[in-house]
Amino acid sequence: MLPRETWRVAVDALWSNKLRAILTTLGVVIGSACIVLVVTVAVTGRRYVIGQIEGVGANLVYANYEVNPQQAVVRSDEITLADMEAVKNALPNVVAVAATSQGLLRNVVTGGTEHAVTLFGATEGFQVIRNLLILKGRFLDVIDEQSRSKFCLITDELAGLVFPNEDPIGKSLRVGQISFTVVGVFRERVGTFGLSEIQRYTVLVPFSLMQYYTGDDAVEILYAQADGPEDVVLVTSQVGELLRSRHSRMATYVVQNLSAILEAARRIGTALTIVLLVIGFIALMVSGIGIMNIMLVTVTERTREIGIRKAIGARRQDILFQFLTEAILISGVGSLMGVLIALAIPVMVRPLLPGNLRVPVPWLSLVVAFVVACSTGLFFGYLPADKAARLQPTESLRYE
Numbered sequence: 001m002l003p004r005e006t007w008r009v010a011v012d013a014l015w016s017n018k019l020r021a022i023l024t025t026l027g028v029v030i031g032s033a034c035i036v037l038v039v040t041v042a043v044t045g046r047r048y049v050i051g052q053i054e055g056v057g058a059n060l061v062y063a064n065y066e067v068n069p070q071q072a073v074v075r076s077d078e079i080t081l082a083d084m085e086a087v088k089n090a091l092p093n094v095v096a097v098a099a100t101s102q103g104l105l106r107n108v109v110t111g112g113t114e115h116a117v118t119l120f121g122a123t124e125g126f127q128v129i130r131n132l133l134i135l136k137g138r139f140l141d142v143i144d145e146q147s148r149s150k151f152c153l154i155t156d157e158l159a160g161l162v163f164p165n166e167d168p169i170g171k172s173l174r175v176g177q178i179s180f181t182v183v184g185v186f187r188e189r190v191g192t193f194g195l196s197e198i199q200r201y202t203v204l205v206p207f208s209l210m211q212y213y214t215g216d217d218a219v220e221i222l223y224a225q226a227d228g229p230e231d232v233v234l235v236t237s238q239v240g241e242l243l244r245s246r247h248s249r250m251a252t253y254v255v256q257n258l259s260a261i262l263e264a265a266r267r268i269g270t271a272l273t274i275v276l277l278v279i280g281f282i283a284l285m286v287s288g289i290g291i292m293n294i295m296l297v298t299v300t301e302r303t304r305e306i307g308i309r310k311a312i313g314a315r316r317q318d319i320l321f322q323f324l325t326e327a328i329l330i331s332g333v334g335s336l337m338g339v340l341i342a343l344a345i346p347v348m349v350r351p352l353l354p355g356n357l358r359v360p361v362p363w364l365s366l367v368v369a370f371v372v373a374c375s376t377g378l379f380f381g382y383l384p385a386d387k388a389a390r391l392q393p394t395e396s397l398r399y400e
Contacts, residue, residue: 007325014326017298021330024294027287028334029341032373034283036342038276039365046269059226060129061235063243065218066252077251078218081207083243084123087224091238096225098125100197101210102218106176108201110162117158117201119175120220121210129223130188130198137169137184144183144206152180153204159185161201175203178213197221232259284373287334288380291327295384299323306391316389323385324378331377335370342369 014021065078081099088097101121107114126132127139135156144151152173159168159182168182180203188198197220211217222243226235240255247253299306306319343366346359 007329011329014329020294024287024290025330025334025337027290028284028331028373028377029338031280031284031287031376032335032338032369033342033345034338035277035280035369035372036339036361036365037345038280039273039368040342040346040359040361042269042273042276043362044359045272046266049265049269059229059232061224061226061232061239061255061257063222063224063239063253063255064220066254068252074248074251075218077247079222079243079253080217080219081123083246084219084222086246087222087239087242090242091224091235093227093231093235093238094224095227096125096129097123098129098223099123099207099219100126100221100223101207101214102216102220103197103199104210104214106203108158108162108173108175108203115161115201117175117203118197118199119203119205119210120197121205121207123207126204126223127186129225130196131190132186133189135185135187136167137182139184139186140204140206145208148209148212149206150178150180150209151183151206153184153186154182155198155200155202156185156187158201158203173203180205229259232257281372284376287373288331288376291330291377292380292383295323295327295381296387298326299384299388302388303391306388310391319391320385320389323388324381327377327381327385328374331374331381332370334377335373338373339366339369342366 063079067073079099084097084099087094099122103118103120106117106119108117109115122140124140124142124145127134132139134153136159137153139153140151143149152175154162154168154173162168162173163171163182168185171182173180173182186204188196222239224235224239226232236255236257236259240253243253243255244251309319343361346361350359
């Protein structure tokens with residue numbers, strides 16, 4: 001038989017049993033779509049989680065002085081601005097540094113009601129290192145730091161509470177006994193849900209101003225930004241060594257980074273991808289078994305046809321290729337439909353997703369799903385095709 005005739009006979013055979021072919025193809029559609037969607041969801045979820053973590057601060061290293069509750073605080077061991085400058089100047093892999101003071105709880109009165117706010121000081125580079133998003137106005141600059149300006153930035157939630165329906169920039173805000181001029185409104189680019197120094201109602205002022213009012217020049221948290229992700233671990237150890245070298249050996253400093261969290265997120269994403277892929281492959285295996293069962297039934301039903309074809313000269317490989325073609329048609333059409341469905345689903349759900357979330361479909365998953373689905377049809381279709389090819393013409397012609 002010519003290849004064109006083989007394909008035509010395969011299509012006619014499947015068309016004569018349309019319902020059976022459609023139901024068998026449905027399993028392949030589901031399996032191939034599962035593989036593409038599983039990889040897409042896993043990749044998107046992994047990117048989203050890692051992006052959320054990195055949004056707190058890229059290549060971030062942070063340190064603080066650990067106070068032993070059984071001992072008194074040693075002032076000389078506390079981190080200072082001089083330590084921050086030493087980190088910036090002595091470590092070549094550090095591109096930016098910042099520091100924050102200890103937060104103070106103060107009250108803001110609005111509408112006759114007192115609201116507790118967190119007041120803390122920050123140095124100039126705090127915005128860059130912590131990826132703060134300035135919604136209105138500006139951030140604190142070098143002049144504000146040097147002149148101890150009574151300027152402040154407030155969170156967007158505090159701005160909505162104290163200055164509803166008006167622009168807070170340039171307005172006066174009384175925090176405790178001190179009045180500040182609001183120069184900016186900000187929020188965290190990625191919310192830390194109060195797990196950082198930035199709370200729901202936070203007032204941010206120049207570090208030098210907080211130092212002047214409290215008389216305390218200690219740094220609560222020292223931030224350092226590494227040059228690249230590959231330098232984060234090195235900078236973490238270097239910052240710890242530098243702090244210990246500048247203070248007493250008895251002092252304890254906690255130096256951490258987000259690399260461990262990022263690595264854990266990557267491992268979880270990889271494990272999730274593997275698990276979901278296994279589920280997708282199981283779905284394809286089930287569909288492959290369905291193809292094999294249907295093809296075995298088809299061989300049995302067409303035994304007399306096989307005998308006639310062999311009696312008029314059909315070779316064993318002709319019969320084998322004929323039934324393999326039918327199996328490949330089922331799996332190929334099913335995988336193609338599954339891939340198209342998997343491509344359409346992310347497009348349909350895109351309007352329902354947050355504005356900053358994209359669902360890219362990896363092209364490799366499309367290729368893998370198509371190849372694996374076709375291979376599954378070929379693998380599970382070989383046994384029925386081989387059985388059909390081994391039938392003897394005389395026995396086949398006597399079959400009723």
